[in-house]
Amino acid sequence: MTESSEKKSEVENVADNLKNEGKSVVDSLIGAGESYEDVYGEYSQKIIDATPTLIDEFKAEADGSDGQTDSLAEISNKKVEKLAEIANEGVEKMAKIMYRNGDEYSVYDEWSQKLYQVYTDYGTQITDAYMDYATN
Known part of the structure; x- marks a missing residue:
């Protein structure tokens, strides 16, 4: 696995975890509400x-x-x-x-x-x- 694909995979995992917790990726970046x-x-x-x-x-x-x-x-x-x-x-x-x-x-x-x-x-x-x- 290349460094680029590792980072992409890591980002996808974070996004998936947020979605599983019912949180928006955008809201997590700027603060929900x-x-x-x-x-x-x-x-x-x-x-x-x-x-x-x-x-x-x-x-x-x-x-x-x-x-x-x-x-x-x-x-x-x-x-x-x-x-x-x-x-x-x-x-x-x-x-x-x-x-x-x-x-x-x-x-x-x-x-x-x-x-x-x-x-x-x-x-x-x-x-x-x-x-x-x-x-x-």
């Missing part, structure tokens, strides 16, 4: 919680940098990217919910835009820290 609001709340909180740490990391790395605007911008962008990763994970979960529920795109889009707004609002705090360093 999980809603857009649940995902929005969870990932908004992750963004909110991560932001102060990312700002502190930015400041520490900025203090250790050459202080050039380009260097500071690169550090800032890396920190904002971490928030983007969190937001994108949440939006990906929302897309799975849309497909699971058979929802209209507009429902998904409304919730994903709300989450992206949280990302934008908190990403701005990191950008503000960058501006403080770049202008001093």
Whole structure:
């Protein structure tokens, strides 16, 4: 048996076990009954919680940098990217919910835009820290 066929067999076994337990494979991946609001709340909180740490990391790395605007911008962008990763994970979960529920795109889009707004609002705090360093 090849490695590929072993993995396929393993995945099929997991899927069969879930079906035997009366669980949907999709629900097991995104959480049975999980809603857009649940995902929005969870990932908004992750963004909110991560932001102060990312700002502190930015400041520490900025203090250790050459202080050039380009260097500071690169550090800032890396920190904002971490928030983007969190937001994108949440939006990906929302897309799975849309497909699971058979929802209209507009429902998904409304919730994903709300989450992206949280990302934008908190990403701005990191950008503000960058501006403080770049202008001093």
